[in-house]
Amino acid sequence: MLGTLVGLAMLVAACVVFIYYSLWTLVMPFVDSDHPLHSLFPPRVWAIRIPVILVLLGSAVVGSFLSVVMIRSSRKKAAKAAKKKA
DSSP states (O other): OHHHHHHHHHHHHHHHHHHHHHIIIIIGGGSOTTSGGGGGSOOTTHHHHHHHHHHHHHHHHHHHHHHHHHHHHHHHHHHHHHHHHO
16 A cells, blocks of 8 residues: 555655656746846756756666666676686
8 A cells, every 4th residue: 555655755756856847948948037027037047957867867877876786796796706716
């Protein structure tokens, strides 16, 4: 039951972020710059910066994880080979 609630919360959060970002990038350029709705959104330059930062951060995390796994795997293979040799 807890897993279902967590999944639902993640789905709702993803939908809210998607709708907010879509409005920010697709609708706000066509709204007058003096409209009060612009106060709900950051400057448009961040519409590019935020995804780029997230992709770079995600790539760094995945690359670090793969590096750690590969290093541990090679250490295990070396230990097995040394044990088999002895």
